[in-house]
Every structure is written in structure tokens, then in C-alpha cells.
Amino acid sequence: MFAYLLGLALGAAPATAAAQTAATTAPPAGTWVVSDVTVIPADTDEVWMHRTVVIRDGKIARIFPQGTKAKVNNATVVDGRGKFLVPGFVDAHLHIATEGAIRDSKDAAIAGLDLGQEHRYDRQIMLRFLKAGVTGAANLGGSAGSDEDLLRLRGEIDAGRIDGPKLYVGKRINGPRAAVAIKPTQPAPASKPESPSTAADGIAAVRRARERGYDFIKPYQFLNRETYRAIVEESARRGLITTGHLPELGCASCADRAFVFAHPMTNIAHSEELARFARVEHDLSPDDVERLADAVSASGMSVTPTLVTLKTIVDMYVHRQVPAVPGDWAASVDPVTRLDWVPPANRYLSRAFREQDGADTFSAGYDFARVLTRALWKRGVPLTVGTDAALPGLAFGVSVQQEMIELGEIGLKPVEVLRAASINAHRLFDPQAGSGAVREGQNANLVLLEADPLADIQNVSKIAGVFAQGRWLPMAEIDRKLAQGEAFERELEQQIRRRKHAAH
Ligand SMILES: [Zn+2]
Known part of the structure; x- marks a missing residue:
């Protein structure tokens, strides 16, 4: 740590109200100066070359032209020459496997595994997000223990005790599948807040989630009309955004299309959900693309296309194997997640999956989702970057x-891709926390790239380091911390191998 001379006496500048708030909720994150860097703010098409960026107490304190005389006390300097500073990426749709999920598992291969001390397992997962430039992650629901674990992790990361992305923890609310089954073979199970099929229980589920400290609600597919509407409306009243699946079509208590667009969620969690609607009603007719895109646009909903999710599922369906994880990321998949990727746990490789009704439309569904996503983009529907990791083939x-x-x-x-991966996600999950752009006053969730992402979007993989909630982690340090967890x-x-042996 040493004073970095830039002329302005930033060290003596009064702390902003926001910085003081940050200081009371988290330990001071320190001061960094990224020198002579190209800034891509992402909320504009502008690019700012040769800038000095000061990061202090979790915020972007100053951005000014290189060579401006300023003095920043106790700053660590990061050499930005030839590098590009962009907003940190957000995965707007994933399912994080945590220690809590492992504890909840009824799978004999997993239940009761010794996870050791100091949350080693969770720490490794969180570090891998940072290694990929992911400084924000929205979890769209998991087991009760996993959700509890994530709510705890969220606080540990915010306080700077664990390195990881900003977590947004969603509560999945789903009705009993039988209640919306098109041909019910048995009477619908009684409604309860854990599995609501009445408006009252849907409202109770939202209130409980709010009390537990969840960040948002994920309505799921098997909710009947009145329950779906009650959940969406109660969430809005409670200040919780909704991102989820579209309700089932075609049964007596189910929604129809007009109902869904008249009672919109904040965001649709997959473009595949819209493709499902198109499949049910119009057999993926290309004419339906424009109708659906118009309806989404008019409803005000944003969309997380998760195209890579559909691509990966189609790949498994067609090739009957899990597609390769890019680069050297295959080694990053932890042994518990890996178990889910192989048969019989991987249902996408099962005969039942291949032989289900509508399987012949899977491949066309991916093409439909791509064309539809393009139509949404053309209409200015805000898109976010979500992946459904760690679905088999998709590493965190x-x-x-x-x-x-x-x-x-x-x-x-x-x-626009950078915007989808950052600003649009911030607007969706945490608008009060700022825009997510690389601008003075914004939270310092940033990625420093070795190569220009505007010249080639593939350059988003060439990462020199990240600022995660204002803390600088160069790639070498992320790798060093990951290596510590490899043993x-x-x-x-x-442990998993010994169990397999014992079972045989
Ligand atoms: Zn999902």
C-alpha cells in the first residue's frame, strides 16, 4: 500500500453518505487505483481510453483522464495499460449447489459426506464465479437447506469474509403438479403455502419468503390461475420482483395466454418458456414468433433467454452425452456436481427423457428460442444473461x-451483450444498489479484461482480475485460493469413490 500521486487530494475528500453506510455494514474494503485503463462503462456506447479509476470502500470513487494530477492515499495500484475495465457479469438464472444442498440430499452417494471445516465446499464454488468474471449471481430456488445456506453465504460475502459474487436468493413457489394436470388421475392434493393451489396460500408463501429475507420470488409452472396471479401481485406489493416460469396452459384451472400477459411477472426466466407456449398452441409456428414478441413487449416483462441451457439440453438429446465444458473449466466441476452429470442422475440422458411427448420438437425449440430472442431484442425487451448452471454441461x-x-x-x-450481463441484471434484481455501470458512485463490481470485448465478445474470457464488492482479486490470487481448496x-x-465401492 502506498500513496498514488495524481494531484487531487482524494485522501482528504469527505466520505459520501453511501460510503459511510457501506462502512457500517462491511469492513472497509480498501483503496485501489487502476491506472491508464480503457473503460467500457456499458450504459452508453462510449469507450473512455487512458483513464484512471479509483476504487474506494466498495465504490467507484473517481474516474479521470490519465495524467490528471491527483493524490490518492494508501492505494494499491493495478496496472491497467492495454486492459479493459467492464462491469462485472451477473448470472441471472442459476441453481447453486451448496453444502446445504448436500446435507439435504437423499441420494446415498451424497448424503452425509464429510464436508470438513470452514465452508471449504462453498468457498470453492464462490471463487469459481469470480474466476469467470461473475460478480453477481441470482439463485432461482433450491432445497430448504440450500436456500438457508445461500442466505447465510450472502451475508458472509457482503461482509467480506468469503470471496464471492453478490448473491440474490430467490424463493421458488410451485403448486402441486396434479392440481393442473391436464388429465388428473387423482384428486388434487390439499393446498398449503409450501405447495399452494389457492390465492391465500400463494400470498402466505410470498410473505414467508419476505420474512426469511429472500431477494425475489420464482413462480413456477404448476400454479393454477388464481394462485399464480396472487403470487405475482403480492410480490409486487411487497417490493419483490418475480422471475419464473409461465404457468401451464390447457387445463380447467390453468391460465391461458391472454391471462399470463395481462398479469405479467417482472421477468421470464427462460425464452424456452415462451417456446413452450408456442409448442402447446401453435406447434412452434414461425408466425408465432412475432405474436409472442409483441405480447412480451406490451406486457413490460423482461426475459432471461438462457439459450445456452436449451442448446446444452438439445446437445444431450441429440448426441447422448454431456457436451464438453470450454477450455480448462472441465476440471473446475466439483465432484458432487459431477455426480449429477452422469446417468442415472442426469435425466437428460435417460430413455424416459428421449421418449417423452414432444421430444421431436426439442431441436426446433432451440432454433425457435433463438429467433424469438432476436425478435425480443429488436423490440427493446431487456435481456439478461442466465444459464441454469449447474445443469449437466454448464459449469458455474x-x-x-x-x-x-x-x-x-x-x-x-x-x-449490448455486456449490458445484458450487467446493467439489465442490476435493474432487475437490485435497482436501489445502482446501475451496475462503470461510473463514479457505482458499486465496484468490475472485470479487468486483457483484451477488447468490443472487438470480439469471446474476449470476456481473458480476465486479469475482478473487483468483487470493491475488493480486488487478481487472477493469480483467485487461482492460489482455488488451489488451496483442491486437496x-x-x-x-x-469419499464418493469409497462409497461407490462399498455399494457394489
Ligand atoms: Zn432454473
């Missing part, structure tokens, strides 16, 4: 880069 962290490339392939300009992961793998 790197899957975000894969989805960014998917969005580039359907026509988004690189800066733990090898031991976990051994």
Missing part, C-alpha cells in the same frame, strides 16, 4: 461467458 462461472457468446451470435453488439475436493472425491 464459465457458462455465463458461453451465454454471452450465444447472445452475440443472434445479433447483439458486444456492448479438500480430492478428499471429497475419494
Whole structure:
């Protein structure tokens, strides 16, 4: 740490109200100066070359032209020459496997695994997000223990005790599948807040989630009309955004299309949800693309396309194997997640999956979703980058880069992809916390890239380091911390292997 001379006496500048608030909720994160860097703010098409960026107490304190005389006390300097500073990426749709999920598991291969001390397992997962430039992650629901674990982790990361992305923890609310089954073979189970099929229980579920400290609500597919509407409306009243699946079509208590667009969620969690609607009613007719895109646009909903998710599922369906994880990320998949990727746990490789009704439309569904996503983009519907990791084939962290490339392939300009991966996600999950742009006063969730992402969006994988909630982690330090956890992961793998032996 040393004073970095830039002329302005920033060290003596009064702390802003926001910085004081940050200081009371988290330990001071320190001061960094990124020198002579190209800034891509992402909320504009502008690019600012040769800038000095001061990060202090979790915020972007100053951005000014290189060479401006300023003095920053006690700053660590990060050499930005030849590098590009962009907003940190957000995975707007994932399912984080945590220690809590492992404790909840009824799978004999997993239940009761010795996870050791100091949350080693969770720490490794969180570090891998940072390694990929992912400084924000929205979890769209998991087991009760996993959700509890994430709510705890969220606080540990915010306080700077664990390195990781800003977590947004969603509560999944789903009705009993039988209650909306098109041909019910048994009477619908009684409604309860854990599985509501009445408006009152839907409202109770939202209130409980709010009390537990969840960040948002994920309505799921098997909610009947009145329950779906009650959840969406109660969430809005309680200041919780909704991002989820579209309700089932075609049964007596189900919604129809007009109902869904008249009672919109904040965001649709997959473009595949819209493709499902198109499949049910119009057999994926290309004419339906424009109708659906118009309806989404008019409803005000935003969309997380998760194209890479659909691509990966189609790949498993067609090739009957899990597609390769890019680069050297395959080694980053932890041994517990890996178990879910192989049969019989991987249902996408099962005969039942291949032979289900409508399987012949899977491949066309991906094409439909791409064309539809392009139509949404053309209408200015805000898109976010989500991946559904760790679905088989999609590793935490790197899957975000894969989805960014998917969005580039359907026509988004690189800066629009960056916007989808950052600003649009902040607007969706945490608008009070700022825009997510690289601008003075914004939270310092940033990625320093070795190469220009506007020249080639694939350059988002060339990461020199990240600022995660104002703390600088160069790639070498992330790698060093990950290496510290590798012995733990090898031991976990051994435990799983010994169990397999014992079972045979
Ligand atoms: Zn999901």
C-alpha cells in the first residue's frame, strides 16, 4: 500500500453518505487505483481510453483522464495499460449447489459426506464465479437447506469474509403438479403455502419468503390461475420482483395466454418458456414468433433467454452425452456436481427423457428460442444473461461467458451483450444498489479484461482480475485460493469413490 500521486487530494475528500453506510455494514474494503485503463462503462456506447479509476470502500470513487494530477492515499495500484475495465457479469438464472444442498440430499452417494471445516465446499464454488468474471449471481430456488445456506453465504460475502459474487436468493413457489394436470388421475392434493393451489396460500408463501429475507420470488409452472396471479401481485406489493416460469396452459384451472400477459411477472426466466407456449398452441409456428414478441413487449416483462441451457439440453438429446465444458473449466466441476452429470442422475440422458411427448420438437425449440430472442431484442425487451448452471454441461462461472457468446451470435453488439450481463441484471434484481455501470458512485463490481470485448465478445474470457464488492482479486490470487481448496475436493472425491465401492 502506498500513496498514488495524481494531484487531487482524494485522501482528504469527505466520505459520501453511501460510503459511510457501506462502512457500517462491511469492513472497509480498501483503496485501489487502476491506472491508464480503457473503460467500457456499458450504459452508453462510449469507450473512455487512458483513464484512471479509483476504487474506494466498495465504490467507484473517481474516474479521470490519465495524467490528471491527483493524490490518492494508501492505494494499491493495478496496472491497467492495454486492459479493459467492464462491469462485472451477473448470472441471472442459476441453481447453486451448496453444502446445504448436500446435507439435504437423499441420494446415498451424497448424503452425509464429510464436508470438513470452514465452508471449504462453498468457498470453492464462490471463487469459481469470480474466476469467470461473475460478480453477481441470482439463485432461482433450491432445497430448504440450500436456500438457508445461500442466505447465510450472502451475508458472509457482503461482509467480506468469503470471496464471492453478490448473491440474490430467490424463493421458488410451485403448486402441486396434479392440481393442473391436464388429465388428473387423482384428486388434487390439499393446498398449503409450501405447495399452494389457492390465492391465500400463494400470498402466505410470498410473505414467508419476505420474512426469511429472500431477494425475489420464482413462480413456477404448476400454479393454477388464481394462485399464480396472487403470487405475482403480492410480490409486487411487497417490493419483490418475480422471475419464473409461465404457468401451464390447457387445463380447467390453468391460465391461458391472454391471462399470463395481462398479469405479467417482472421477468421470464427462460425464452424456452415462451417456446413452450408456442409448442402447446401453435406447434412452434414461425408466425408465432412475432405474436409472442409483441405480447412480451406490451406486457413490460423482461426475459432471461438462457439459450445456452436449451442448446446444452438439445446437445444431450441429440448426441447422448454431456457436451464438453470450454477450455480448462472441465476440471473446475466439483465432484458432487459431477455426480449429477452422469446417468442415472442426469435425466437428460435417460430413455424416459428421449421418449417423452414432444421430444421431436426439442431441436426446433432451440432454433425457435433463438429467433424469438432476436425478435425480443429488436423490440427493446431487456435481456439478461442466465444459464441454469449447474445443469449437466454448464459449469458455474464459465457458462455465463458461453451465454454471452450465444447472445452475440443472434445479433447483439458486444456492448449490448455486456449490458445484458450487467446493467439489465442490476435493474432487475437490485435497482436501489445502482446501475451496475462503470461510473463514479457505482458499486465496484468490475472485470479487468486483457483484451477488447468490443472487438470480439469471446474476449470476456481473458480476465486479469475482478473487483468483487470493491475488493480486488487478481487472477493469480483467485487461482492460489482455488488451489488451496483442491486437496479438500480430492478428499471429497475419494469419499464418493469409497462409497461407490462399498455399494457394489
Ligand atoms: Zn432454473
